[in-house]
Amino acid sequence: MNAEIGFSEFGLLFLLALLLFKPKDLGKAVATFKYWKGRLYRLKFDLEDELLETQKNPSRKEKESAWIVQAIRRFEPYKAAAKVAAFYPLPDEPDIRPILQELAKEGRLLLPITYDGGLMDFVEIHDLEKDLVEGRFHVHEPKKELPIYRGEIPFVLTPGVQFSWDGGRHGHGKGYYDRFLEKNPQAIKCGVAFSTQVSEKPLTLKPHDVPMNYIVAPKNDPEKENPHVEEATV
Ligand SMILES: Nc1nc2c(c(=O)[nH]1)N(C=O)[C@@H](CNc1ccc(C(=O)N[C@@H](CCC(=O)O)C(=O)O)cc1)CN2
Numbered sequence: 015m016n017a018e019i020g021f022s023e024f025g026l027l028f029l030l031a032l033l034l035f036k037p038k039d040l041g042k043a044v045a046t047f048k049y050w051k052g053r054l055y056r057l058k059f060d061l062e063d064e065l066l067e068t069q070k071n072p073s074r075k076e077k078e079s080a081w082i083v084q085a086i087r088r089f090e091p092y093k094a095a096a097k098v099a100a101f102y103p104l105p106d107e108p109d110i111r112p113i114l115q116e117l118a119k120e121g122r123l124l125l126p127i128t129y130d131g132g133l134m135d136f137v138e139i140h141d142l143e144k145d146l147v148e149g150r151f152h153v154h155e156p157k158k159e160l161p162i163y164r165g166e167i168p169f170v171l172t173p174g175v176q177f178s179w180d181g182g183r184h185g186h187g188k189g190y191y192d193r194f195l196e197k198n199p200q201a202i203k204c205g206v207a208f209s210t211q212v213s214e215k216p217l218t219l220k221p222h223d224v225p226m227n228y229i230v231a232p233k234n235d236p237e238k239e240n241p242h243v244e245e246a247t248v
């Protein structure tokens with residue numbers, strides 16, 4: 015009896031949520047929930063790793079991140095790019111730190127520094143330890159005193175909340191990447207995502223949403239697939 019009451023209350027709450035929130039808001043709420051869930055999840059695993067000193071049983075996220083890193087390394091347009099605009103991963107994004115280390119060593123790494131109003135610039139980073147500080151939204155950002163990079167940006171590894179295989183991208187809703195990419199139409203845009211972040215159905219895009227040329231994300235089983243980058247089917 016009690017169980018029945020519990021279930022119907024849950025059902026009622028769900029219906030209320032559907033009535034009160036527009037599908038877009040509901041999507042944002044789910045994205046926020048996922049973001050915080052991801053942060054706590056990563057924290058838990060980091061603590062466990064420290065305690066157990068083991069990397070023998072990496073989580074699915076770690077496996078997918080390793081797959082993504084391999085796929086990027088093998089990707090010709092990435093290999094050919096003189097500079098790569100990348101991102102310092104948030105806990106809910108693929109861990110591309112090995113790529114960042116390699117790019118920094120090669121003198122090819124650019125990371126974003128954000129300003130108010132949804133604007134950002136890229137800065138050349140040579141040392142991930144010394145050149146970065148924690149900026150807004152807990153993202154590691156270049157120190158303010160470092161010079162802004164004013165040269166050509168041929169290739170952009172782009173973070174996002176959700177992508178679709180046809181190149182659609184939704185971010186955190188502040189428009190940083192849309193504004194930046196609009197000003198840099200020459201750049202090859204490569205979305206970087208966990209398999210769970212890529213929708214089979216095209217995302218609904220607004221006129222300012224800039225589509226990706228490529229998506230790097232494992233499609234099904236990251237262990238069985240050969241890492242490769244998908245060309246967006248736009
Ligand atoms: N790794 C990484 N670096 C990045 C971005 C990104 O998406 N990922 N950005 C891409 O633009 C810029 C920073 N923009 C961000 C904007 C909002 C939030 C954020 O967490 N916002 C909400 C939560 C809402 C949500 O998750 O949708 C908050 O304020 O807590 C994070 C980054 C530049 N650097």
Ligand SMILES: Nc1ncnc2c1ncn2[C@@H]1O[C@H](COP(=O)(O)OP(=O)(O)OP(=O)(O)O)[C@@H](O)[C@H]1O
Pocket residue numbers: 132174183184185186187188189190191192193196220222223
């Ligand atoms: N090129 C642009 N010029 C002016 N305003 C823009 C441009 N791109 C986006 N915006 C504005 O920025 C806001 C957020 O855009 P959107 O929701 O597409 O961001 P996002 O791509 O999800 O976020 P982010 O790029 O920060 O990860 C919107 O209100 C939009 O009007």
